[in-house]
Amino acid sequence: QQQVKQSPQSLIVQKGGISIINCAYENTAFDYFPWYQQFPGKGPALLIAIRPDVSEKKEGRFTISFNKSAKQFSLHIMDSQPGDSATYFCAALVDKLIFGTGTRLQVFP
Amino acid sequence: NAGVTQTPKFQVLKTGQSMTLQCAQDMNHNSMYWYRQDPGMGLRLIYYSASEGTTDKGEVPNGYNVSRLNKREFSLRLESAAPSQTSVYFCASSADRNTEAFFGQGTRLTVV
Numbered sequence: 001q002q003q004v005k006q007s008p009q010s011l012i013v014q015k016g017g018i019s020i021i022n023c024a025y026e027n028t029a030f031d032y033f034p035w036y037q038q039f040p041g042k043g044p045a046l047l048i049a050i051r052p053d054v055s056e057k058k059e060g061r062f063t064i065s066f067n068k069s070a071k072q073f074s075l076h077i078m079d080s081q082p083g084d085s086a087t088y089f090c091a092a093l094v095d096k097l098i099f100g101t102g103t104r105l106q107v108f109p
Numbered sequence: 110n111a112g113v114t115q116t117p118k119f120q121v122l123k124t125g126q127s128m129t130l131q132c133a134q135d136m137n138h139n140s141m142y143w144y145r146q147d148p149g150m151g152l153r154l155i156y157y158s159a160s161e162g163t164t165d166k167g168e169v170p171n172g173y174n175v176s177r178l179n180k181r182e183f184s185l186r187l188e189s190a191a192p193s194q195t196s197v198y199f200c201a202s203s204a205d206r207n208t209e210a211f212f213g214q215g216t217r218l219t220v221v
């Protein structure tokens with residue numbers, strides 16, 4: 001039973017474009033929603049996170065949009081760069097962190 | 110600042126062998142976690158320890174045991190390895206149950 005559903009599985013974007021990754025959750029008790037970035041051979045690293053009392057959070061080129069009523073949240077990467085090519089995981093937390101299945105992003109020059 | 114350190118980085122086991130994966134953190138975190146990562150499955154929680162002296166099962170605990178040796182260290186043991194346990198294992202820690210987790214570099218385990 002997947003408590004956090006993530007899409008798409010893979011994403012190809014041209015340099016300068018916008019990358020959008022979506023996640024949906026079921027458990028309304030989740031109270032913290034982080035996004036992690038993982039490069040090959042490395043562990044996941046926290047990218048940006050949001051709590052459910054906020055509808056949007058922006059850090060540089062990365063923005064989380066959060067829709068509490070729809071139980072959905074998304075990551076937007078503006079002006080995508082080849083260095084953003086990585087796997088991205090959404091997650092949701094209450095007592096323990098539950099991950100989505102990941103999105104492999106490839107940004108081509 | 111080392112953060113979360115896992116050993117070993119790579120391991121090959123034969124079916125039925127046992128081994129322990131070690132994890133240590135130097136951030137004075139209370140909570141520690143073990144995840145496994147498989148293609149298309151994301152990261153799945155095996156066991157976690159909300160604080161020193163406590164451990165709880167995650168999503169996929171079967172075939173594993175854990176020990177929270179002290180506040181710094183959290184080990185994962187495979188008593189009788191099976192090919193289905195071939196995976197990349199990540200240890201993580203967080204200040205408490207409801208804050209972000211920091212991950213180690215992973216252990217790539219192959220069971221033949």
